[in-house]
Amino acid sequence: xxxxxxxxxxxxxxxxxxxxxxxxxxxxxxxxxxxxxxxxxxxxxxxxxxxxxxxxxxxxxxxxxxxxxxxxxxxxxxxxxxxxxxxxxxxxxxxxxxxxxxxxxxxxxxxxxxxxxxx
Numbered sequence: 693x694x695x696x697x698x699x700x701x702x703x704x705x706x707x708x709x710x711x712x713x714x715x716x717x718x719x720x721x722x723x724x725x726x727x728x729x730x731x732x733x734x735x736x737x738x739x740x741x742x743x744x745x746x747x748x749x750x751x752x753x754x755x756x757x758x759x760x761x762x763x764x765x766x767x768x769x770x771x772x773x774x775x776x777x778x779x780x781x782x783x784x785x786x787x788x789x790x791x792x793x794x795x796x797x798x799x800x801x802x803x804x805x806x807x808x809x810x811x
Contacts, residue, residue, distance in 0.1 A: 726807060726808045727805055727806060727807050727808070728805075728806050728808075729773070729803060729804070729805055729806075730765065730766075730770070730803070730804045730805075730806055731801060731802070731803045731804075732763055732765055732766060732801070732802050732804065733799050733800070733801050733802075734759045734760060734763055734799065734800050734802055735759055735798055735799050736759060736798050736799075736800070737757070737758060737759045737762075739795065740758065740759065741758070741759045741760055741790070741800065741802075742754055742755050742757075742758015742759045742760040742761055742762075743758070743760045743766070743772070743786075743802075745772060745786055748771065749771055749772040749773070749780050749785065749786050750769060750770065750771045750772075751766060751767065751768050751769060751770045751771075751772070751804075752768065753768070754766065754768070766802075766804065767806065769806070769807065770804040770805065770806050771804060771805040771806075772786050772802055772803070772804055773803050773804065773805050774801075774802070774803035775789035775790055775793075775800065775801075775802060775803075776789070776793060776800055776801050777801065777803075778792075
């Protein structure tokens, strides 16, 4: 039994290290929920993130060589709900929140809401 406990602890440690090493984290889904929250860190390319958004802050386009497309974990239909920890709203759009950040800030944390049928 101590050997099994040690093996389980070793697997948990490896899993924790692997989770820390990734640039994207996925919040666990609630059993009845059909959405998940994803947080990614994007690095500006030529000052841009490469996200086309509609009025509801949903991703509608990603240029093929843009930061969002190259990241690989952002999909058309994902909804941006926060920029660097600041929640989006009708009065705080993604563009406004990005505009409030220093232009020299190259990496930006984006929080997305994804429906199960998206991506």
